[in-house]
Amino acid sequence: MTEPTTPETPIPGSTVAADTGSLPPGRVMRVAPLDLRQHKFKTVFRGFDRTEVVALLTEAADDYEHALREIDRLRQDVSRMEGSLAEHREREATLRNTLTTAQKLADDLKDAAQSEAKLIVREAQGRGDLLLQKAQVRLEQIERDISELKLRRRDVEGSLEASIQALYRALEFIKDQDHQPEGEVHIHRPRAADGTHN
Numbered sequence: 001m002t003e004p005t006t007p008e009t010p011i012p013g014s015t016v017a018a019d020t021g022s023l024p025p026g027r028v029m030r031v032a033p034l035d036l037r038q039h040k041f042k043t044v045f046r047g048f049d050r051t052e053v054v055a056l057l058t059e060a061a062d063d064y065e066h067a068l069r070e071i072d073r074l075r076q077d078v079s080r081m082e083g084s085l086a087e088h089r090e091r092e093a094t095l096r097n098t099l100t101t102a103q104k105l106a107d108d109l110k111d112a113a114q115s116e117a118k119l120i121v122r123e124a125q126g127r128g129d130l131l132l133q134k135a136q137v138r139l140e141q142i143e144r145d146i147s148e149l150k151l152r153r154r155d156v157e158g159s160l161e162a163s164i165q166a167l168y169r170a171l172e173f174i175k176d177q178d179h180q181p182e183g184e185v186h187i188h189r190p191r192a193a194d195g196t197h198n
Helices: 033-038 050-179
Strands: none
Touching: 033 050
16 A cells, blocks of 8 residues: 655655645645646555546545635735725825815914904904094084084174164164154164163
8 A cells, every 4th residue: 555645745756836826925835736636656456446546536636726726816815905905095094194184274274264353353443443533533623613603603693682782772763763853853873782871
């Protein structure tokens, strides 16, 4: 009988598989599916049935080859996923940087708006104070004008009153003249402002 072979013990006459890149790093495949299909066992007395051995080895080679293909496919999937993950991480970093920049821009705009609002309030207060001062000056001027008009009105009223009194006395004098005998002539003299007769 032949000695049983293990993965650590290469089968005599076997070749190392060409697709060692499908195995985990640091591990070298010692038996390839082709080795299982092409290996020739020595014929010994009372050995195993050759047909069964070949059938089993063929089936094992098929399963082994399928497993290697599946491993290769899974490795490709992992590689794609790692690439996708790296891309997502890059997008995440870009998005984080964008959000940070947007937050900084929003803070800057807020600070600028607050500064501008304070400036507008100060300017409005300054204009309000100036308008208040002008209004106060105008009010004082109007009050002076009113006082002056009152004085003028009193002067006009006094002048009108004096004129009315003078006209009244003249009218009284004319009435007295109408009652005097003919031939007498009196000269009308206006009375003084204090109401005394001359």
